[in-house]
Amino acid sequence: MLDKKLILGVFDDGDKLLSAVTKLRQKGVEIMDCFTPYPVHNLDRAMGIKRTNLTVGAFLCGLTGFLSGLLLQFYMMTNHLNTFKSWPMIIGGKPQNYGMVPSMVPVTFELTILFTAFGIGILFFYRAKMIHGKIAQVLDLRQTDDLLLVAIEQDHLHMDRSELDGILKSNGAIEIRERNLEGTSNAKNS
Amino acid sequence: MGHHIITEIESEKYEFTSKSRRIVGAVFVLGLILTILGIVQLRGGSADASHEADTAAVEQHDDHAMDAASHEEASDAHYADAADAAHAEGGHDAEGDHAAAAGHGHGSTWVTRLWANILMNSYYFMLFAIAAMFFIAVNYAANAGWSTLLKKVAEAITSYLPVAFITIAIVLFVGSGELYHWLDYFNGEKTPGTPEYDAIMESKAWFLNNGWFYVGVPVIMLIWILFRWKIKGLSRKEDQEGGTTYFLKSIRFSAGFIVFFAFSFSILSWLVLMSLDAHWFSTIYSVYNFAIAFVTGLTVICMFTIYLKSKGYMSAVSDEVIHDLGKFMFAFSIFWAYIWLAQFLLIWYANLPEEVVYYDARLTDTFKPLFRTNIIMCFFLPFLILMMRNAKRHPKVLMLAGAIILLGHWLDMYLMVMPGTVGESASIGLLEIGMTMTFAGFFIYWVLHNLSKDQLYPMNHPYLLESVNHDVGV
Numbered sequence: 001m002l003d004k005k006l007i008l009g010v011f012d013d014g015d016k017l018l019s020a021v022t023k024l025r026q027k028g029v030e031i032m033d034c035f036t037p038y039p040v041h042n043l044d045r046a047m048g049i050k051r052t053n054l055t056v057g058a059f060l061c062g063l064t065g066f067l068s069g070l071l072l073q074f075y076m077m078t079n080h081l082n083t084f085k086s087w088p089m090i091i092g093g094k095p096q097n098y099g100m101v102p103s104m105v106p107v108t109f110e111l112t113i114l115f116t117a118f119g120i121g122i123l124f125f126y127r128a129k130m131i132h133g134k135i136a137q138v139l140d141l142r143q144t145d146d147l148l149l150v151a152i153e154q155d156h157l158h159m160d161r162s163e164l165d166g167i168l169k170s171n172g173a174i175e176i177r178e179r180n181l182e183g184t185s186n187a188k189n190s
Numbered sequence: 191m192g193h194h195i196i197t198e199i200e201s202e203k204y205e206f207t208s209k210s211r212r213i214v215g216a217v218f219v220l221g222l223i224l225t226i227l228g229i230v231q232l233r234g235g236s237a238d239a240s241h242e243a244d245t246a247a248v249e250q251h252d253d254h255a256m257d258a259a260s261h262e263e264a265s266d267a268h269y270a271d272a273a274d275a276a277h278a279e280g281g282h283d284a285e286g287d288h289a290a291a292a293g294h295g296h297g298s299t300w301v302t303r304l305w306a307n308i309l310m311n312s313y314y315f316m317l318f319a320i321a322a323m324f325f326i327a328v329n330y331a332a333n334a335g336w337s338t339l340l341k342k343v344a345e346a347i348t349s350y351l352p353v354a355f356i357t358i359a360i361v362l363f364v365g366s367g368e369l370y371h372w373l374d375y376f377n378g379e380k381t382p383g384t385p386e387y388d389a390i391m392e393s394k395a396w397f398l399n400n401g402w403f404y405v406g407v408p409v410i411m412l413i414w415i416l417f418r419w420k421i422k423g424l425s426r427k428e429d430q431e432g433g434t435t436y437f438l439k440s441i442r443f444s445a446g447f448i449v450f451f452a453f454s455f456s457i458l459s460w461l462v463l464m465s466l467d468a469h470w471f472s473t474i475y476s477v478y479n480f481a482i483a484f485v486t487g488l489t490v491i492c493m494f495t496i497y498l499k500s501k502g503y504m505s506a507v508s509d510e511v512i513h514d515l516g517k518f519m520f521a522f523s524i525f526w527a528y529i530w531l532a533q534f535l536l537i538w539y540a541n542l543p544e545e546v547v548y549y550d551a552r553l554t555d556t557f558k559p560l561f562r563t564n565i566i567m568c569f570f571l572p573f574l575i576l577m578m579r580n581a582k583r584h585p586k587v588l589m590l591a592g593a594i595i596l597l598g599h600w601l602d603m604y605l606m607v608m609p610g611t612v613g614e615s616a617s618i619g620l621l622e623i624g625m626t627m628t629f630a631g632f633f634i635y636w637v638l639h640n641l642s643k644d645q646l647y648p649m650n651h652p653y654l655l656e657s658v659n660h661d662v663g664v
Contacts, residue, residue, distance in 0.1 A: 041661065042661065044663060045663075051579075055579070092539060093541070102531075102534065102535055102538050102539075103535075103539065105535065106535075
């Protein structure tokens, strides 16, 4: 991966960060990301983050679970799929036809939930690139303590650098830094 | 700040225009006309119908003398069969039940059907009012801010409570003889050992009696009305004087109401609806009724709000609030399905005769299609329609889902009331449609009329601006 040159605006207050981000977006600046130690309301909207389509994944996972549950039970409990080799399994005196559908509800429900929960968890970690063993690239260690960062990619910046600094400063940035995304892990203690 | 924060809103007042009044009034009048047509139609056809039932009943139980066979007895036959199977000495019970039902001999089915319809709609529309009341109370008790803008709409819906009291009282004091066969049993002659004696009924005598029925139900509803009057009064004073005094008082009354509601609503649902099938019982029945009440109540609040917004009122109610209402409708449709299944699955699986009578009477040729439609309309369709985020923010989709939910639960009520009263001869005809239109017309008129008497927002409510600026994120 190529190095990304980042400009970091460091803030000590969520409101200041939010107003800076809003101003920058009004000027057409693309925000790469923000890093905050606590949630800042409306920041996602101000950054122009698109809504995640993880929910579609959740639906598909759920649907898979739902169908697997039904298939599993039709396969094991009825002869609709021609699966009875010796004798039917009569448990609880249930009918052996579609009349047994109510008894399938709990298993189908549980499998739907199971597939959705695991599927969405895996998808989330995949999308967020949070893989076990990966060293987190912390841009500035203080982002985990009491400071908030806004990161802007230098290559995507269609604006005079001094103007950007001006906007950041006027909105209360206490510091403006530059940093390469690759290799930040080596300088964790900066 | 980046996001525009609203710090002040204008007070609004709904005007119930004469045009709207005429439209809603027309629904009411049309409903009345259809009801009358339905009655005329049923009276014309009742002679043939009762003859058919007579034949059918005699075929089933030809050892019983059926002097005044009515359709109601056809359904009683279900109890009889179940009681037979359940108890070794059940033959006596069943016969006793039969004798009790046949004894007082109301041969005219259309009267039973009319009262069943009145009961069904009285109860259904009462659920909206009491659920709106619960909505207000639960939001006070939970210190919820998002719903504050909807409080006046919910209050207007609770104004129907006194009307519901009157309609239910009419059913209890005038029509109950046609509907509740246990009343006939307990008010008739019976001694142990005789065929009239019914052991199952006797075991319920401490609860199923005139005291609980004629005093308990009205008292419960009167206390609800008192709570409603109190909370409404506090709300009015808050509008006039402001401050947090009335808000804090409302929280206390709301908490009290919720506790009382939990017990009283259960008792009411047992007495008014569950006792229609007096031999049967279900411990989750009141929760099931609550599920219906809350999901339909939320839907009604949502639909009124969307209607007002479409008329240009309530512009302060943002998509975010509507979105949350939609989530509530979605969630409580699932809750209903959960409770429905919790009741059905255990009874279906255990297959105990005294429990399964209830579903036995609902899985006949007459009711089975409705039974299935009910589940589809109350769970599957709302679930699939409201699942998408955009659907919950789109007024037209919400209205569609709301209409499906309301019709579905109407069917739900129909399935709770009809098999135990009218029995196999029940069908959805002019009478059912007309009666529902009558009640709906009156309900909408009453609510909108009460809404127009007050301002649309609780202007001095401490959480008003929180509701205005409510945000559910991206």
